[in-house]
Amino acid sequence: MGRAPCCDKATVKRGPWSPEEDAMLKAYIEEHGTGNNWIALPHKIGLKRCGKSCRLRWLNYLRPNIKHGDFTPEEDSTICSLYISIGSRWSIIAAQLPGRTDNDVKNYWNTKLKKRLLGGRRKGRGTHHRPQSDATNAETDGGANNDGEERSLSASAMERIQLCMQLQEMQNPLGISSHQYNPLQQQMWPNNHHQVPTQSNSSGSSSLNVTVAAEQGQSSSMNDQCNGFRQLETAAVDDGLASPSSPKNSNVVTIEAELQELLYGTTSTTTTDSVAVSQQGGADWWSYDQDRSAVNCWDFTPETSSVFQDYTSVYDI
DNA sequence: AACACAATCAACCGCAAGAAC
DNA sequence: TGTTCTTGCGGTTGATTGTGT
Secondary structure (H helix, E strand, O other), X not given: OOOOOOOXXXXXOOOOOOHHHHHHHHHHHHHHOOOXXXXXXXXXXXOOOOHHHHHHHHHHHHOOOOOOOOOOHHHHHHHHHHHHHHOOOHXXXXXXXXXXXXXXXXXXXXXXXXXXXXXXXXXXXXXXXXXXXXXXXXXXXXXXXXXXXXXXXXXXXXXXXXXXXXXXXXXXXXXXXXXXXXXXXXOOXXXXXXXXXXXXXXXXXXXXXXXXXXXXXXXXXXXXXXXXXXXXXXXXXXXXXXXXXXXXXXXXXXXXXXXXXXXXXXXXXXXXXXXXXXOOOOOOHXXXXXXXXXXXXXXXXXXXXXXXXXXXHHHOO
């Protein structure tokens, strides 16, 4: 028997919000706040909406400082690098992009960035769409294209992205969804001793600010959400999949350059330090200081090497 | 102009964590 | 300590818009 629904679906209004509803919700929250109870909020306002719907509307559309419109190259870079490193943890990724919501980032990735990276699409009719999850095909035909009409990551780069994703899955063999899996609690990678770089919030300074996941909960107030967009949880680093910038592996630079080439049509220089393409946007993923020793997704610890061997044997790499 | 198909994105859904009782 | 409730999250859906034939 499933849990009771959060609201009576027969009586609540669904579908797109009207300007009047928006105005009512916005005015009320600006004056009274949410009262820490989204379920009760629509009743107080007189809206025939589910509390969850109100919350979503506020967070994704009505609250102040929401940024709409095109993503900048810096934001693209942040999204791509974080996705490669930590997967579909949209709330964490969005937290690195001031003014962007997780829904926005998720939509943007699914509709644009992913296609760009995995081979883009041809205009018009006759476009053949591979299934979005078909990473194997993406590797083969995506990497091999040289027709000048579309660009994609090389097979090598795709391989690495897929390996990262595969490693994440192997970390999480029970199929626990990414937001459920908390490596702070489940140390599936034993080497959890990496130094964590820090940065000040939204100041554009040059390293990632990392806090424990618990602090994310504390920062969920409206003000925090509006002003903060602050922290990347330790999980990203603890996963052993963060920070693709080790000088040990020159392919990292190649992939970074490929990403930049794909996303912006420019090519970065060839040293890890100079690949810091996103400083202004606060997306400093590439610029990890080498002696901070944060493990990156291309580094292979004994544990990851073992997993990698399993992977290569299964996938015949 | 009409149609078919693709792309986009706001909104919904269900699940799990954690707080409250 | 166990149960209920609320929140937050990622995945998915579907209405709308855009584009090519």
